[in-house]
Structure formats: C-alpha cells, structure tokens
Amino acid sequence: MEKNDIILIHGTNYKVMAKKVMEAAKVAEDIGDKKKKIALKPNLVTAKAPSSGATTHSELLAGVIEYLQEHGFENITIMEGSWVGDRTGEAFRAAGYDMVCSRYHVPFVDLQRDTWKEYDAAGMKIKLCDQAASVDYMINMPVLKGHCQTTVTCALKNNKGVIPNQEKRHFHTMGLHKPIAHLNTIARNDFILVDNICGDLDFEEGGNPVVMNRVLGFKDPVLCDAFVCDSMGYSIQDVPYIPLAEKLGVGSTDTAHANMIYLNQPDQAGVKFRMTHRVQKLAAYTEPKDACSACYGSLIYALDRLNDAGYLRRGLPSVAIGQGYQDQPEGCAEIGVGRCTKCCKKSLTGCPPKAADIVEFLKENWD
Numbered sequence: 338m339e340k341n342d343i344i345l346i347h348g349t350n351y352k353v354m355a356k357k358v359m360e361a362a363k364v365a366e367d368i369g370d371k372k373k374k375i376a377l378k379p380n381l382v383t384a385k386a387p388s389s390g391a392t393t394h395s396e397l398l399a400g401v402i403e404y405l406q407e408h409g410f411e412n413i414t415i416m417e418g419s420w421v422g423d424r425t426g427e428a429f430r431a432a433g434y435d436m437v438c439s440r441y442h443v444p445f446v447d448l449q450r451d452t453w454k455e456y457d458a459a460g461m462k463i464k465l466c467d468q469a470a471s472v473d474y475m476i477n478m479p480v481l482k483g484h485c486q487t488t489v490t491c492a493l494k495n496n497k498g499v500i501p502n503q504e505k506r507h508f509h510t511m512g513l514h515k516p517i518a519h520l521n522t523i524a525r526n527d528f529i530l531v532d533n534i535c536g537d538l539d540f541e542e543g544g545n546p547v548v549m550n551r552v553l554g555f556k557d558p559v560l561c562d563a564f565v566c567d568s569m570g571y572s573i574q575d576v577p578y579i580p581l582a583e584k585l586g587v588g589s590t591d592t593a594h595a596n597m598i599y600l601n602q603p604d605q606a607g608v609k610f611r612m613t614h615r616v617q618k619l620a621a622y623t624e625p626k627d628a629c630s631a632c633y634g635s636l637i638y639a640l641d642r643l644n645d646a647g648y649l650r651r652g653l654p655s656v657a658i659g660q661g662y663q664d665q666p667e668g669c670a671e672i673g674v675g676r677c678t679k680c681c682k683k684s685l686t687g688c689p690p691k692a693a694d695i696v697e698f699l700k701e702n703w704d
C-alpha cells in the first residue's frame with residue numbers, strides 16, 4: 338500500500354470488512370518478520386458500547402487479529418489507555434474486548450498502568466508509555482467522529498491513548514493541537530484502520546451516532562485526518578493539528594491527489610437506525626428513499642455544518658437522497674444529493690458525495 342492510498346469498504350459484516358481492508362493493504366507483507374511485536378490501538382476513550390459512536394467496534398479487532406493469525410503472526414497485543422476519569426478496564430468490558438481477547442488468546446495492556454519515558458518529539462518533550470514504545474508495528478484503529486474541542490478526531494488524536502495520564506492533562510493545558518501534532522512524530526502509525534461505522538456527530542464521548550457503515554484503510558495519519566475533514570464537511574484549517582502535523586513531516590493533507598481504492602459499492606441497504614433527537618432534527622430536512630448509509634451519513638454531517646453556519650430554516654425544500662430516485666421522472670424533486678438523484682431539478686453527483694461538497698452545493702443551490 339502506498340502512502341497516498343485510501344482504501345474504502347462498505348457493509349455491515351464488520352469483521353469481514355476489516356479483513357478485506359487488511360488484505361487489500363497487504364499488511365502482512367508490510368510487517369514482514371513473523372516475530373515482530375504487533376499492537377492494535379483502538380479508541381476506548383470511555384466505558385461505552387461502540388454503537389454509541391464513541392469506541393472502536395470489537396468486530397474490527399476480531400477481523401484484524403484473525404487476519405494476522407491466519408498470516409502466522411503470534412505476538413499480538415491490544416493496548417489502550419482511556420481518558421483521564423475513566424478506567425480502561427471498564428471501557429474494555431463495555432466495548433466487548435474481553436471476549437475478543439479470550440477468543441483469540443490475545444493480551445490486553447492497560448496503558449494507564451504502564452511506565453513511561455520522555456522523548457524529544459520534534460522539539461517538544463513528550464512522555465510515551467513504554468509498552469507502546471516497544472512495539473514494532475502499530476495498527477492504529479480510531480473512530481471517525483466529531484470532537485467538542487478539536488472539531489474532529491481520528492488517527493492523529495487517537496494516539497493520545499499511548500501517553501500517561503499526567504501527559505494527557507498536560508496536553509490540555511497546551512491547547513491540544515500543538516502537542517497532538519508533535520506526539521505523532523514519535524508515536525507509530527504503521528497502518529490505520531478507521532472505524533467509520535457510526536462515529537459521533539460532534540462529541541468524543543458518543544451519544545449521537547451517525548451511521549456510515551464504512552471501514553477505511555490508510556498508511557498516512559495526516560491524509561486520514563484530512564479525509565475525515567472532507568467526510569464531515571470541515572476544512573483542515575478548522576483542525577489546526579492536521580496542517581501542523583503536515584509541517585512536522587508526519588504526512589500529507591493532499592486528499593485531492595489521493596488514490597481511492599473502493600473494495601465495493603456503498604451499502605445497498607436502506608437507512609434504518611435509531612436516530613437521536615439531534616440527528617432527527619437534521620434528518621427532518623431530508624427525503625430519503627433507499628439511501629445507502631455512507632450517503633445519508635454524509636448528508637447528516639453536511640446538514641450539521643449548515644446548521645452551525647445558520648443556514649437551516651423552515652420552508653427549505655427537502656433534500657432528496659437514495660437509490661429510490663433512480664427511476665423517477667425528470668424534475669421528481671427540487672434538490673438532491675448523490676448520483677441517484679439526477680432526476681431532481683438540481684442535483685449533486687458523487688457516490689457517495691463528500692460532506693464538504695454537499696455543504697458547498699447546498700449553500701449555492703438550496704432555496
């Protein structure tokens with residue numbers, strides 16, 4: 338896999354999807370020596386089930402471990418340190434990782450209990466947990482979601498889990514962005530498998546999941562987080578640690594020249610999921626007919642951006658979305674997003690379109 342590749346897969350069999358992304362990325366070849374110490378670093382920020390939009394789905398861990406074990410790797414560990422205020426052990430059980438560990442005989446390391454050393458991270462002193470520093474190959478497994486302080490969170494910020502609690506507190510006193518960028522000059526990001534199944538709209542702790550039913554693969558954590566901005570309708574300038582990490586040489590924000598590798602088409606299943614009140618309020622501006630999860634999720638993120646900017650108001654025509662518009666006559670609705678809605682008077686192409694493009698399109702054409 339090249340650094341500018343982005344692998345995408347849609348569906349609901351998350352374990353199989355994770356294995357397919359690992360195969361497509363040729364992770365076994367990339368690791369090489371079977372004796373290497375491999376770690377999986379999920380997002381276990383708090384003691385909540387993954388369906389809340391906060392934590393990495395256990396099925397993805399199962400898929401990654403099965404892939405590694407089938408390729409002859411045995412030195413595999415899951416490691417994480419929850420945020421200050423939550424015990425990692427409780428989060429571990431709430432997310433169902435206890436069952437994954439016992440089924441595959443893989444140990445879990447609570448980094449909140451680990452020792453640490455201080456390193457020079459491109460001119461900033463940062464403490465890193467010893468177990469994380471001893472790994473030969475780190476598979477970063479963040480959740481793509483919003484964050485109340487840093488706007489988004491994914492690969493770069495997920496590495497906050499590999500520092501001790503006292504350093505986490507210190508990061509907050511420094512405003513998060515600068516230390517997160519510097520941390521990624523010393524924290525490993527050998528492969529990134531992103532849980533884009535149902536990350537939260539805007540809060541790290543979950544509560545308003547937006548179902549996308551997608552798993553992504555990256556080699557470059559900066560490209561990953563720049564893509565997350567596109568997917569949620571933000572600019573990278575809204576998340577200062579992303580361009581700063583690029584400046585420090587961690588990776589590239591150039592999503593325009595990324596090589597998109599689609600392992601399948603968006604999920605054909607209609608959107609049927611429990612919406613929280615906040616998501617329902619945004620969904621009231623839509624008219625879905627058999628919309629794919631990734632398409633509908635992109636529209637929800639875009640509507641949230643438009644809400645932030647004060648665009649949403651009564652009287653706007655509903656935004657058409659979904660495969661149910663494919664066989665409709667010309668002029669079937671005022672406005673639609675996704676290539677399935679080309680019958681609409683105004684329509685945005687893309688399958689699925691990115692939230693950033695939906696935001697621009699609706700700003701110009703929605704009245």
Ligand code: SF4
Nearest residue numbers: 629632675676677688
């Ligand atoms: S454009 Fe149509 S097929 Fe493509 S993701 Fe959207 S609803 Fe699905």
